[in-house]
Amino acid sequence: MIQKRLRPGQSLFGTESATRLLLLIYALKSSYASQLANITGYGVTTVKNQILNLEDDGIISIQTVGRQRMISLNPQFYARKELDQLLESMIQNSPEILQSAAKIRSRPRKTGKEI
Amino acid sequence: MISTTSTLEEIAYAVCTLFHNCGKTVVLTGGSAATIYAPAHYQSRDLDFVMQFSSGGLAVVQKLQELGFESGPSSIYKHPNSAFTIDFIAGDLAVGEKYISSWKTLHKGDQILHILSPEDCICDRLASYIYWNDFSALSAAAGVYNTTHANLDDVRTWLEKENAEVDQTISRLVALAK
Numbered sequence: 001m002i003q004k005r006l007r008p009g010q011s012l013f014g015t016e017s018a019t020r021l022l023l024l025i026y027a028l029k030s031s032y033a034s035q036l037a038n039i040t041g042y043g044v045t046t047v048k049n050q051i052l053n054l055e056d057d058g059i060i061s062i063q064t065v066g067r068q069r070m071i072s073l074n075p076q077f078y079a080r081k082e083l084d085q086l087l088e089s090m091i092q093n094s095p096e097i098l099q100s101a102a103k104i105r106s107r108p109r110k111t112g113k114e115i
Numbered sequence: 116m117i118s119t120t121s122t123l124e125e126i127a128y129a130v131c132t133l134f135h136n137c138g139k140t141v142v143l144t145g146g147s148a149a150t151i152y153a154p155a156h157y158q159s160r161d162l163d164f165v166m167q168f169s170s171g172g173l174a175v176v177q178k179l180q181e182l183g184f185e186s187g188p189s190s191i192y193k194h195p196n197s198a199f200t201i202d203f204i205a206g207d208l209a210v211g212e213k214y215i216s217s218w219k220t221l222h223k224g225d226q227i228l229h230i231l232s233p234e235d236c237i238c239d240r241l242a243s244y245i246y247w248n249d250f251s252a253l254s255a256a257a258g259v260y261n262t263t264h265a266n267l268d269d270v271r272t273w274l275e276k277e278n279a280e281v282d283q284t285i286s287r288l289v290a291l292a293k
Contacts, residue, residue, distance in 0.1 A: 029248055088283065095290040102254035102291075107243040110202065111189050 009090055013059075017042055018050045019090075023097045025060060026087040028104070030072045039100050059083070117183050119196050123150050126199050127162055128226040133178055135227055140167040142208055142218050142229040148236045149255040151221075151228070156258020157251075161191075161200040165208040210238045211277045233263035238273045241288070245279040257291035 013019045020040060025031055033051060037044045051071055054060045061074040077083060091097050117126060127143050134141045143151065145163035184192040184201060192201040208215040208231075215235055221228045231239060237259050243252035259265065267285060274281045 027250065092286050092290045095293060098250060098287060098291050099254065101250035103251070105249060105251045107247040107249040107252060110191070 012090075014053065015050075017046060018054065020097065021047060021050050022054060022059065023087055023091055023094070024101060025071055026073055026084070027091060027097060027101050030070050032068050032070055035104065036071070039103055117194050117197050121197055121199070123147060123159060123162065123199055124154070124228075126197065126201075127151065127230075128223055128228045129182060130162065130164065130179070130201060131228045132226040133182060134166075135229075137178060140229055141165065141203070142167065142215075142231065144204065144208065144231050144236075144239060146240070146252075146255060148231045149240055149259050151230055152233055152236060153255070153258030153262045156261065157255035160198060161202055163202050163204055165204050165206070167208065210235055211242050211273065213238070213273060213276065233259055233265035234269040237265055237270050237288075241270070241274065241279075241284060242277070245274070245277060245284065253287060254291055257288050260288060261292040 010016045010019055013022050017040070021036055021042075024036060024039060028035075033044055033047045036042070036051075037047045040047070042050075051060065051062070055062060058074055058077055060071055061076075063070050063072070073080065073083070117129065121129075127147065131141055131143065141164040143162065144165055145161075146157065146159035147162040149157045150159040179192050179201065182194070183196065184194050187193045187200070190203060194200075208218070210231075213235075215231065217232075218235070219230050219232045221230060230236070237256045240252045240256035240259065243249045244256065260267070267288075270288075271281055271285060274284055
């Protein structure tokens with residue numbers, strides 16, 4: 001999958017893939033590795049490695065729900081408010097992140113309607 | 116006549132005109148309304164109508180059979196020649212807490228289509244975004260804004276009443292519409 005490059009600051013969180021994943025996690029509020037891989041086109045292994053790095057840094061947290069490991073920004077990260085502001089600014093300057101998140105339908109669908 | 120090549124717009128006009136000719140008003144809402152305004156940005160596969168003053172509505176709904184639609188599960192109507200489905204949403208025409216009392220009426224030849232105004236259509240899509248964090252709905256709203264240049268003051272007012280994150284939502288909408 002060919003992706004548009006992010007605007008300046010694309011490697012702010014180490015690599016472009018780490019930055020892109022963090023922006024998506026922020027936008028989606030909660031996600032999981034295979035969903036992030038599906039949206040970005042990165043391999044699941046790449047996503048999981050980046051997630052581990054971000055978790056080690058204390059930026060994200062992982063919560064097990066059923067059999068799914070749900071990833072979200074760590075609410076206890078000491079600079080969470082400032083991080084939110086930075087990520088929001090980056091997202092609005094990189095609308096392709098919003099566009100890629102639009103691949104996922106999260107609103108409910110009435111029973112009987114085709115997926 | 117509904118065929119395999121009928122578009123969502125053609126079906127919407129056919130259904131609305133059929134009801135209009137019976138003295139009933141049905142208003143197109145949901146993602147299908149966004150598709151009418153911004154077909155290049157968003158493609159819905161189901162037509163959501165709200166019937167105004169619905170007493171006797173069931174009898175009229177059976178008129179859909181004249182177009183070849185058959186009743187499926189959950190009052191969803193399917194056509195053997197089309198992938199598009201039709202649904203009649205229960206209740207009043209509303210977007211979030213806001214009741215809609217006026218809408219836009221489009222004309223094509225001798226057919227008509229009652230549809231949410233572009234502003235209400237954007238609010239309707241944003242409702243899915245703010246309630247379920249659905250970015251596909253935000254993208255559809257951006258598409259409608261991009262093609263109609265709707266008045267965002269109305270959208271802002273609606274977002275305030277819904278206690279949404281107004282500035283962030285508007286900024287993301289505009290960023291996506293560029």
